[in-house]
Amino acid sequence: MIEAIEELERVIKEIAPFSVVEIEVPPQEELGDISTPQAMALAKILKKPPRTIASDIIDRLSTSDIFRSAEIAGPGFINLRFSDAYLQNWLRRVLRGEESALIRKVNQPKKINVEFVSANPTGPLHLGHGRGAATGMAIVNLLRKAGNSVVAEYYINDAGRQVRLLGESVFARYKELLGIRYPFPDDGYRGEYVREIALRILNKIGSVYRESSFEEVAEFFIKNSIEIMMERIKEDLHAFGVYFDNYQSERELYINGDVDSAIEFLRSSGYLYEKDGALWFASSRFGDDKDRVLKKSDGDYTYFSSDIAYHKKKIDRGFDLIINIWGADHHGYIPRLRAVLKALSYPEDRLKIHLVQMVNLLRSGRPVQMSKRAGEFVTLKEIMDEVGVDSTKFIFLTRSPDSHLDFDIEVAKKQSSENPVYYVQYAHARVMSIFRFAEEQGISKDKLRDISIGLLGLEEERRLIKKLIQYPLVFEKALRSLEPHRITFYLQELAGLFHSYYNRYRFVNEDKELTNARLCLAKVTGTILKEGLEILGVNAPERM
RNA sequence: GCGCCUGUAGCUCAGUAGGAUAGAGCAACUGCCUUCUAAGCAGUGGGUCGGGGGUUCGAAUCCCUCCAGGCGCGCCA
Numbered sequence: 001m002i003e004a005i006e007e008l009e010r011v012i013k014e015i016a017p018f019s020v021v022e023i024e025v026p027p028q029e030e031l032g033d034i035s036t037p038q039a040m041a042l043a044k045i046l047k048k049p050p051r052t053i054a055s056d057i058i059d060r061l062s063t064s065d066i067f068r069s070a071e072i073a074g075p076g077f078i079n080l081r082f083s084d085a086y087l088q089n090w091l092r093r094v095l096r097g098e099e100s101a102l103i104r105k106v107n108q109p110k111k112i113n114v115e116f117v118s119a120n121p122t123g124p125l126h127l128g129h130g131r132g133a134a135t136g137m138a139i140v141n142l143l144r145k146a147g148n149s150v151v152a153e154y155y156i157n158d159a160g161r162q163v164r165l166l167g168e169s170v171f172a173r174y175k176e177l178l179g180i181r182y183p184f185p186d187d188g189y190r191g192e193y194v195r196e197i198a199l200r201i202l203n204k205i206g207s208v209y210r211e212s213s214f215e216e217v218a219e220f221f222i223k224n225s226i227e228i229m230m231e232r233i234k235e236d237l238h239a240f241g242v243y244f245d246n247y248q249s250e251r252e253l254y255i256n257g258d259v260d261s262a263i264e265f266l267r268s269s270g271y272l273y274e275k276d277g278a279l280w281f282a283s284s285r286f287g288d289d290k291d292r293v294l295k296k297s298d299g300d301y302t303y304f305s306s307d308i309a310y311h312k313k314k315i316d317r318g319f320d321l322i323i324n325i326w327g328a329d330h331h332g333y334i335p336r337l338r339a340v341l342k343a344l345s346y347p348e349d350r351l352k353i354h355l356v357q358m359v360n361l362l363r364s365g366r367p368v369q370m371s372k373r374a375g376e377f378v379t380l381k382e383i384m385d386e387v388g389v390d391s392t393k394f395i396f397l398t399r400s401p402d403s404h405l406d407f408d409i410e411v412a413k414k415q416s417s418e419n420p421v422y423y424v425q426y427a428h429a430r431v432m433s434i435f436r437f438a439e440e441q442g443i444s445k446d447k448l449r450d451i452s453i454g455l456l457g458l459e460e461e462r463r464l465i466k467k468l469i470q471y472p473l474v475f476e477k478a479l480r481s482l483e484p485h486r487i488t489f490y491l492q493e494l495a496g497l498f499h500s501y502y503n504r505y506r507f508v509n510e511d512k513e514l515t516n517a518r519l520c521l522a523k524v525t526g527t528i529l530k531e532g533l534e535i536l537g538v539n540a541p542e543r544m
Numbered sequence: 545g546c547g548c549c550u551g552u553a554g555c556u557c558a559g560u561a562g563g564a565u566a567g568a569g570c571a572a573c574u575g576c577c578u579u580c581u582a583a584g585c586a587g588u589g590g591g592u593c594g595g596g597g598g599u600u601c602g603a604a605u606c607c608c609u610c611c612a613g614g615c616g617c618g619c620c621a
Contacts, residue, residue: 027565027566031564041561041563162620279619329616330616423583435580486558499584502585507580543581
């Protein structure tokens with residue numbers, strides 16, 4: 001597939017150097033194995049009839065190695081069929097474990113920062129964070145598989161009013177545990193976890209702050225509360241199979257002077273001014289709808305200031321690409337951040353902000369009450385325990401990030417035997433099971449003889465092979481759009497073809513040559529299922 | 545009021561840098577386990593792609609408009 005893509009790219013770029021080459025799988029398999037509508041897209045630019053362009057493209061293709069046929073269809077589609085020799089050679093390479101058969105590495109690996117989750121350390125992760133976590137991790141996996149050097153990063157908002165409020169809430173519970181009356185802060189965090197944090201602090205330090213006011217011990221309580229909270233958040237993330245390479249603290253940006261130096265930088269560039277006793281950034285000069293305050297008239301910095309410092313630091317760290325994965329409720333923030341990066345002369349196309357839409361939690365069709373104020377909300381941990389990690393991730397990654405997601409706990413659980421995730425995992429487990437059986441018959445998975453595609457002439461076998469070879473194309477499309485759900489859907493289709501074939505034919509049979517060929521097919525299927533599941537961060541079980 | 549996202553089968557959703565006869569899972573119904581795992585397979589039914597207009601050889605996809613839902617519009621984070 002990769003050679004086919006490259007051949008088409010080569011030829012199309014000869015004709016139209018700046019066009020983006022679009023390759024797809026035809027809607028009906030009778031039409032061909034792959035196709036391109038490129039000739040029609042080029043017709044307007046080149047001012048030639050699409051079929052003439054198509055014919056020109058076909059003439060330039062060196063069809064013999066890769067393609068068996070190339071035809072013009074309809075208004076100007078080019079439909080191509082792979083030659084048996086090419087298919088056989090590709091299968092052989094996958095069998096040998098050659099990664100280059102599955103993934104085309106990027107020409108120039110990039111240093112990429114992907115920031116996601118970044119939940120405030122004021123409470124446990126909830127389901128919405130889970131969606132961001134699953135999506136972000138899958139995007140990181142995609143980028144890494146393509147050969148990039150990726151830093152998965154979590155930005156900890158551990159400065160400002162919210163964490164102070166957490167500290168005070170914990171302090172109030174601490175006093176309470178000591179049997180001392182203390183007014184609970186008005187908008188304080190009332191969740192049970194706050195009490196747990198207080199208890200841990202109590203166990204650690206005892207009653208030494210029995211008589212203290214919050215002002216006296218604020219630093220201590222804030223710092224410790226955040227640490228305990230982050231510990232728990234990391235535990236949840238790890239249980240969810242999500243790992244960060246770097247946790248960047250907002251507080252440190254202040255302490256290390258990054259905020260001051262970022263502001264100085266903007267000031268020296270002439271983008272700051274004072275008005276009404278506050279310090280403003282002229283973001284409207286860079287596309288934002290209005291200017292934004294960096295330093296309030298009371299002397300405190302806004303959150304925006306540290307965010308500027310944070311992104312300046314990312315740029316200074318030398319990333320070629322900065323990807324932020326945000327919850328959709330932050331979308332209003334995009335123009336001002338883009339304005340910042342413009343002011344910092346960072347090329348516009350090197351900042352990508354991907355929004356992940358909100359998750360509604362339901363139980364049997366009814367919305368689950370979520371009151372953050374009262375501390376009543378369902379945590380990601382609870383969902384993981386009740387529904388399962390793989391199933392939860394799969395549900396997140398079976399939807400476009402743009403779509404609002406209704407997550408029904410009962411449906412996610414009830415489907416647990418018919419859930420698409422098990423369907424895909426089951427296909428993998430079946431491949432493994434076939435090899436366990438073959439092993440009993442004295443056929444080792446690692447000692448398969450060369451595959452001969454001539455023995456795989458059944459319609460179902462051809463269909464499966466053609467689905468398998470689509471994997472590199474699906475990967476590239478997922479990578480280009482940073483949309484892991486494309487992989488998820490592909491895996492379901494692949495699993496479907498495999499199950500169907502499995503049900504009808506025997507892999508291990510009386511004919512040794514045929515058995516060998518079919519086992520090769522099973523092995524390639526297993527490899528690709530595993531490869532795809534790896535990107536999603538979902539387990540590929542040996543047995544179920 | 546302004547901005548972003550969404551509206552596709554009874555339900556949950558794919559498909560949208562314009563492309564071929566709009567797909568899948570669930571639910572419903574009918575069959576298939578003495579042979580590599582039935583968490584599976586085979587089959588049946590199910591659609592004004594929210595409405596209306598426009599651009600185009602061609603629109604679920606682009607533009608305009610209206611309707612519906614979600615989210616956001618602070619010297620909060």
